[in-house]
Amino acid sequence: MTSDAVIVGGGIMGSATALRLSEAGMKVTLIESSLLGMGASGVNAGTLSLQIKRVALMPYALKEHALWKRAGEAVGYHQPGGLTLAFTARESEILTQRMMARREAGAPIEMISTKQARDREPELTSKLVAATYCAEDGYANSSRTGVYYRQLLHNAGVQVLEQSHVVSIDADGNEVNVRTSSEIFSASRVLLATGAWARAMSEKIGHSLQIKVRVNTVSVTERMPKILGSVIAHASGLLTMKQSANGTTLIGGGWQGRGTPEFGHGEVVPSTLIANLRLAQYALPPLTKARLVRAWTGFEAHTPDFFPLAGLLPGTTNMYVLCCVRGGYTIGPYIGQLMGDFMLDRQPELPLFDPGRFGPGIRSS
Numbered sequence: 001m002t003s004d005a006v007i008v009g010g011g012i013m014g015s016a017t018a019l020r021l022s023e024a025g026m027k028v029t030l031i032e033s034s035l036l037g038m039g040a041s042g043v044n045a046g047t048l049s050l051q052i053k054r055v056a057l058m059p060y061a062l063k064e065h066a067l068w069k070r071a072g073e074a075v076g077y078h079q080p081g082g083l084t085l086a087f088t089a090r091e092s093e094i095l096t097q098r099m100m101a102r103r104e105a106g107a108p109i110e111m112i113s114t115k116q117a118r119d120r121e122p123e124l125t126s127k128l129v130a131a132t133y134c135a136e137d138g139y140a141n142s143s144r145t146g147v148y149y150r151q152l153l154h155n156a157g158v159q160v161l162e163q164s165h166v167v168s169i170d171a172d173g174n175e176v177n178v179r180t181s182s183e184i185f186s187a188s189r190v191l192l193a194t195g196a197w198a199r200a201m202s203e204k205i206g207h208s209l210q211i212k213v214r215v216n217t218v219s220v221t222e223r224m225p226k227i228l229g230s231v232i233a234h235a236s237g238l239l240t241m242k243q244s245a246n247g248t249t250l251i252g253g254g255w256q257g258r259g260t261p262e263f264g265h266g267e268v269v270p271s272t273l274i275a276n277l278r279l280a281q282y283a284l285p286p287l288t289k290a291r292l293v294r295a296w297t298g299f300e301a302h303t304p305d306f307f308p309l310a311g312l313l314p315g316t317t318n319m320y321v322l323c324c325v326r327g328g329y330t331i332g333p334y335i336g337q338l339m340g341d342f343m344l345d346r347q348p349e350l351p352l353f354d355p356g357r358f359g360p361g362i363r364s365s
Contacts, residue, residue, distance in 0.1 A: 003029040003159070005343065006178045006187040008166055008201065010034075011041035012329065013322050014193030015149040016336025017343070022156040024344050029159045029185050031166060031178065033197075036153075037146025040195050043298035044329045045218050045252030046076075046142040047240045050107040051084045051099065051134050052233050053327050056307065058105035059350055061327065064334040065136055074148050075140040078245075082137025082231035083117055085128060085283055092130035095235040099132045109134045123227045123286050130235075137231045139242045139250075142329060169204050169319070176319060189343050191320045192313070193336075196261040196299035198323040207313060210358045211301050211324060215257040215266040217273055219295035223247035227286045239279045249287065251280045257297035266297030302326060307353050310339055314356035321355050 005021050007014045010032030018030045032038075048068055053061045068077050084099070086092040099109045110133045117131035118124050153160050161180070168179045169190065176190040194201045199211040228243040239253040255276040259266030273295055281287045301324045303309060308325040322339045325331055338348040 001029070001183060001185050003027045003185060003187045005029070005189040005191065006031065006176070006185050007191045007193060008169075008178065009191075009193035009195065010036040010146075010149070010160065010162065011039050011193065011195055012037070012145060012149070012332030013325065013336045013339070014191065015153060016333045017191055017193060017322065017340045018158045019152055019156050020337045020340025021343060022158050024340070029161065029187070030153065031161045031164050031180065031185070033163070033165045035146055035162050036150050036160070037148075040298050040300055041145045041329065041332065042142050043218065043296060044142050044216070045240050045250050046139045046329065047231060047233075047242065047252065048139055048330050049082045049134070049137040049231055049233060049240070050102065051082055051109060051132060051137060052237060052240070053102070053107070053330065054306070055101050055105045057327060057331060058102060058107055060331045060334055062106055063350070064331050067333045068138070068140060068330075071140070071148065075144050077138065077140045079136065079138035080229050080231065081133060081135045082233065083121060084132045084233040084235060085117070085124070086130040086235040087125075087127055087282070088129060091235040095130050095132060098235070107134060108136055121228060121230055121232075123284055125283055125285055127282075139231055141244075166201070166204070169201075171205075171316070171319070174318065189318050189320065191322060191339065191343065193322045195323050196301040198301060198309070198321060200262065202313065202321065205313065205316070205319060207315070209309065209321065209355065210304055211309075212303075213261060214254065214300040214302060215259050215297050216252070216300050217255045217257050217268055217276060217295060217297050218250065218252045219273060219277065220251070220293050221249045221287065221290040222293050224249065224286070224290055228284060232283060234279065234283065239276070239283065241280055241284065248293070249290065251276060253279070259297065259299075261299050266299060268295045268297055300328075304358065308335065309355040310335060310352040311342065311354050312356070
């Protein structure tokens with residue numbers, strides 16, 4: 001079967017790129033080994049906070065917030081504003097330095113008093129030393145990601161193949177053949193948007209991208225009376241919290257579990273989960289009365305410099321890669337649009353991130 005473009009990977013970034021290409025009139029096929037949005041796009045904490053974004057990625061995050069607002073209730077979008085907290089003098093210094101840099105990058109972040117923070121969220125600990133606030137911060141329900149994009153892709157006429165595993169990817173002149181267990185798809189452009197699986201996938205093409213994987217832990221409590229309205233983060237980056245409309249509180253912060261993408265789902269490590277929950281309870285004491293309902297992990301890919309891979313796969317002219325976007329849930333829809341423009345030979349609105357910056361790909365044995 002022939003298409004103009006084949007996208008391998010049905011998370012936010014692969015889906016957003018497919019939509020951009022389809023809008024330009026391309027015939028697009030998207031191949032996903034599981035179900036749409038079931039990888040990192042669907043198991044993260046859903047935090048959409050400018051206060052936890054890297055300074056260099058702030059222009060992308062600022063553009064992105066408008067796209068999430070447009071998605072609205074379809075993805076459970078809410079914008080209650082967010083607080084980032086410090087509990088010691090050293091944490092206060094870190095908070096001030098980081099937030100001032102993000103403000104200079106364009107994020108509308110305010111330094112506020114601890115009284116202002118507790119006036120906004122009365123259940124917060126009385127041991128606050130410093131706090132910042134951003135009215136643009138919010139969250140969405142990441143479990144709705146796949147359903148949302150499935151409808152958009154259907155409306156756009158993108159051919160979507162779920163639970164379809166790619167066996168090989170081979171260049172044949174100006175065409176690339178993507179072989180699944182049941183069919184071969186040929187296209188003049190192919191994008192790898194497979195997240196934590198991108199390294200293994202790149203090796204199918206004869207490259208070994210420099211990608212490592214984090215195994216982030218997220219947990220959720222039982223339903224409780226309202227104790228929190230804002231999105232909460234900690235100066236260390238080791239805590240995010242928000243209470244959903246149904247009363248459950250979602251807790252994240254990047255605490256590490258165990259596992260590798262090649263062996264499927266990761267495993268929660270009790271000691272790191274407990275440390276995450278203790279920090280959450282310290283920040284919001286009423287959580288000491290809450291029972292934990294569930295905890296899970298999700299794979300997050302990153303590069304040595306923690307910047308994305310977004311552009312041509314080294315040594316190729318029509319094979320592209322898009323992955324390793326820290327804060328990818330926030331930035332994913334926008335950077336997917338940029339990748340689509342790049343694949344259409346248009347000048348992206350903001351620069352992409354050359355996958356060849358670490359040197360040539362290594363031929364797999």
